[in-house]
Amino acid sequence: MRMGVREICDVVFRPLTAVDIGNQHFDAGQPVLYLDTAKTSSLEGASTTVYAQGGKGNPRLIGWDGEKTLTFTVEDALISPVSFSMLSGAGIVQGSSTTGQTIYTHQVYDLVVETVGTGDTAKYYVKLPADVRNGDKIVVSKEAPIYATILDSAGGPKTFLSAVKKAEIFTDAGLTTGLTDAQFVDNQITIGASDALYFQLADANYTDVDVKGGNTVRIDCYTAHQDGAQEIQIDAESFAGYYYIEADTLFRDEVTGQDLPAQFIIPRGKIQSNFTFTMANSGDPSTFTFTIDAFPAYTKFNKTKKVMAALQIVDPTDAGGHNYADTTIIGHTNRTTGADIYGEGVDTADQAANMPYTNSIFDTATKANGDEEP
Numbered sequence: 001m002r003m004g005v006r007e008i009c010d011v012v013f014r015p016l017t018a019v020d021i022g023n024q025h026f027d028a029g030q031p032v033l034y035l036d037t038a039k040t041s042s043l044e045g046a047s048t049t050v051y052a053q054g055g056k057g058n059p060r061l062i063g064w065d066g067e068k069t070l071t072f073t074v075e076d077a078l079i080s081p082v083s084f085s086m087l088s089g090a091g092i093v094q095g096s097s098t099t100g101q102t103i104y105t106h107q108v109y110d111l112v113v114e115t116v117g118t119g120d121t122a123k124y125y126v127k128l129p130a131d132v133r134n135g136d137k138i139v140v141s142k143e144a145p146i147y148a149t150i151l152d153s154a155g156g157p158k159t160f161l162s163a164v165k166k167a168e169i170f171t172d173a174g175l176t177t178g179l180t181d182a183q184f185v186d187n188q189i190t191i192g193a194s195d196a197l198y199f200q201l202a203d204a205n206y207t208d209v210d211v212k213g214g215n216t217v218r219i220d221c222y223t224a225h226q227d228g229a230q231e232i233q234i235d236a237e238s239f240a241g242y243y244y245i246e247a248d249t250l251f252r253d254e255v256t257g258q259d260l261p262a263q264f265i266i267p268r269g270k271i272q273s274n275f276t277f278t279m280a281n282s283g284d285p286s287t288f289t290f291t292i293d294a295f296p297a298y299t300k301f302n303k304t305k306k307v308m309a310a311l312q313i314v315d316p317t318d319a320g321g322h323n324y325a326d327t328t329i330i331g332h333t334n335r336t337t338g339a340d341i342y343g344e345g346v347d348t349a350d351q352a353a354n355m356p357y358t359n360s361i362f363d364t365a366t367k368a369n370g371d372e373e374p
Helices: 081-088 338-342 349-353 364-368
Strands: 003-005 010-015 019-021 024-026 033-035 038-053 060-076 091-094 103-116 123-128 137-139 147-151 157-160 169-172 183-185 188-190 196-203 216-225 230-233 242-253 259-271 288-294 297-299 302-307 310-313
Touching: 010 038, 019 081, 033 081, 060 242, 060 259, 081 091, 081 230, 081 288, 123 216, 137 188, 259 297
Parallel strands: none
Antiparallel strands: 003 242, 010 033, 010 242, 019 024, 038 060, 060 288, 091 230, 103 123, 103 216, 123 196, 137 216, 147 157, 147 216, 169 196, 183 188, 242 259, 259 288, 259 310, 297 302
C-alpha cells in the first residue's frame, strides 16, 4: 500500500494535568482546544550522527545515531483567548458583573465643539452621543483622567488641553433642557443608556481661539467593561505547558484513490512559548504558529512502550479493496513433490526427500534435469 498526503490536520489538545484557563476548569485529559482552522501542519524528525574516523584520508568508519527530536508545527489562521493563553503561557482574566471583575480599556472619540450661550455666558462643550458611546462606561480618576486635544483640518493634533475635571462633565438628553452634573460610582460615570455625555472645555473667558464652535476635538479616556470582556496577561514567569495531542488528517490510497483517516498522536508535547503578531494594512492576514516538541510517553491504550509519536491509518472497509489477506508467496502454496518444483515427470528420491525447497535451483540435481544457470 502506498499513499499520498495532501490535507491539513485538525488538532485537539488535552492537558496532562488539571488546569484553569480564565474562569474555566479543565480536568486532565479533557479537550481544551480544537484547531480546525489550520493553514499548514508538519511533523519533522531530526537526529545527530557522530562517527569514528581514522586511517589514511580519515574516512568515516562507524556511525552512531542519537539525540533524536520530533517537532510538530501547526500554523493556525485564527486565534482565541484560550489558544493564545496556551501558546504564550498567559493568564486570562474574565470580566464579570457577578464577581465585580472589571476590565479597563483605552478609548478615543472625535467630537465637534458646540457653543452654549453667547457673550460672557458662552461655554464650549463636546457632546458624546449615546449611539457613539455604545454603552461604554467612562472612568474618571487620578489614574485615568480625561484629556482633550484639538485637531487641525487634517485630523492631526494641534492644541493640547488640560485634563477635564469631574465638575466639567455633564449628562442630559440634550442641551436645550439644561445639563446635570455627572454622578459617579467607583469613578465610573452613571448615565442612562440613551443619554448623552457633555465635556466642558472652556467658557467665554478662555483665551485660546482654537476652542470654538465647529472645531474637532479628540477625547482620550478609559472605559470599564465586565461581562463579555477578557484580558490576557503575559508575565515573565508563566510558559506554555504539556499536552496530549491528537491530529486528524487524511491519507489517499494510490490504488483506490480512497481517503483513509489517519491520526498523529503525540502523548507528551510541550508547546514552545514563542509567538509573533504581524499586523499590517496590506498583504495576507497574520497567522499563529504552534511549535510543539515531542517527548517520550505512553499513549492512552499502550502502557508497555513509550513513544514520541504514533501514526495510525484506518481503512474503514478493513480489506480496503486490496488482497492483503494472503501473506504467502504466490506460487509456493501446496508444492510438496519434486514434480511440483522441478517440472512435470521429474520425481527423484533426492528431490522428494528435500521438499519443500532446500536446494538451490542451480544445484547438481537441477542441472541434471536439463536446467541451466542463466
